[in-house]
Amino acid sequence: MEPKERIYLDYAATSWPKPQTVIDAMMDSVTLMAGSPGRGTHGMSLQAGRVMNKARLTLSKLLGFGNPNDVAFAQNATMALNLAIKGLLQPGDHVITTMLEHNSVRRPLEFLKRTQGIEVDYVPVTMSGRINMEAVKKLFRAHTKLVIATHSSNLLGCILPVEELAQLAHEHGALMLVDGAQSVGNLPLHVERMGIDMLAFPGHKGLLGPQGTGGLYIHPEVQLEPQMHGGTGSQSEEPEQPNIRPDRYEAGTPNVPGIAGMAAGAEAILNIGVEQIYKHEWSLTQTIVENLQKLSGVKLLGPALGEPRTGIVSFILENQDPAQTAFQLDRKYGIAVRAGYHCTPLGHSQSQTTETGAVRVSVGYSTQEHEVETLIRAVAELSRG
Structure with a gap:
């Protein structure tokens, strides 16, 4: 039965x-603004561009960063993590991460170990998901470039001390990358106050948006090598990818309906708290x-x-x-x-x-x-x- x-x-x-507001925003995007943002000067293209800009502004309010252009949209958190990891690390770099990481972190790292010789240490955790900060301190080396941690484990639900990890990383000249797949929209989070240099997030989980959306917050002083090259609607006469944000990291026509839905979800979260x-x-x-x-x-x-x-x-x-x-x-x-x-x-x-x-x-x-x-x-x- x-x-x-x-x-x-x-x-x-x-x-x-x-939320109904997410559905309505996506429907409006499909039915009222079929233009591609940044790819024309007609009304529908400009309207689509405004949707993109509003989405960045909403996310900057929710996640706590000043310049809305410091978020690059992606298809999901996995693509955002790949951009952060592969766009930053170079041969010989050392990374500290945890035993709780999703394959979206582990597999790019293992790929770079095999192809570029980066070094990775995985920090053990307890059965309940606690991490030993003293053990983390002992892992830093002169060439440690990056610390990566999930904000909350997708298996255990535990919350990792990313703010303390970020402080430790900065004391040793390293950057902090946080996987926010289980925390963005679910946990209070402020990237500037917490010292997070990069934050990857999906749109379809805590942000209440549709699948196929997400993004990466990138600190203004962090420069990444783009993992996708192509049209951006800007500096089209140049053979190289533009240096301006967010265009540098957003090649190709974006998912405007999905981003509109994700932005509406983020607005709903701001309203609820x-x-x-x-x-x-x-x-x-x-x-x-x-x-x-x-x-x-x-x-x-x-x-x-x-x-x-x-x-x-x-x-x-x-x-x-x-x-x-x-x-x-x-x-x-x-x-x-x-x-x-x-x-x-x-x-x-x-x-x-x-x-x-x-x-x-x-x-x-x-x-x-x-x-x-x-x-x-x-x-x-x-x-x-």
Whole structure:
């Protein structure tokens, strides 16, 4: 029998449902302004350009940086991270990162290790996701160029001390790159006050926008080598990519409808308040942790009850494959979650779930208390077999 209610608890992958303002902004972009920004002087092209500029301004307010042109739009956080990593590092550079990083960080680093001889140290974390800052200090070398850390683990939900890591990086002449895939729109964040030199983010998660959007904040003193070359609508007579921002990092016609939607999502977050969003998600995750930890046969991952975390709770049921658990939650109870390895194999090794993977529940601002209560009852029934 199909469940009467569909409960969506996979916000860490993609937020849903999208605010109506996001949908309306995208529809207006498609129906009212078909022009390409920066590629013409007719009314629709200029209007599309205004949408792009408004999006940059909104993001600068939300993320805490002064010049809106210091954000480069990308297809997703993965492309933004690739631009930051490959655009900065050179042969012989040394990088410090953590065992919690997504493959969007690890794979570019491993590629550069193999092809350019960069050196990488992965800092271990505890079972709950804590990092030993003293251990980090010992890893710095004369040629350490970059420190990379996820702001919040997409597996454990723990929140890493990126501000302290940034301070440590700067003391040693290195830069700080933060993966904000699970924090932008969910956690209070101010790149200038926190000392973040580069921040990669997706548009389709905490920003409440559509898939295929994202961006990279780049400190004004940081220069990256573009990873895409082509038309920008500026300095078209020159054979080289322009040096001006944001054109230098945005070759090709941009996804104006998607960026319009992402900007509308960011505006919605500004109106609600990031603090309020975090407070709501925190309350829901604490309810989940408090109740699931009481169940026999349930192993919870990440921070303990009462400790800081984003809206992510991962777990495994003894003697049951996480994929089977997720399948039953979907088909029997109408609850959408994610199961598997979550693109973070080193994170699974740190949480001792390499052999199993994990079920990941992730809440959002639109998640209701009764939906969490339904999840808890469902997991309780499954744990009893």
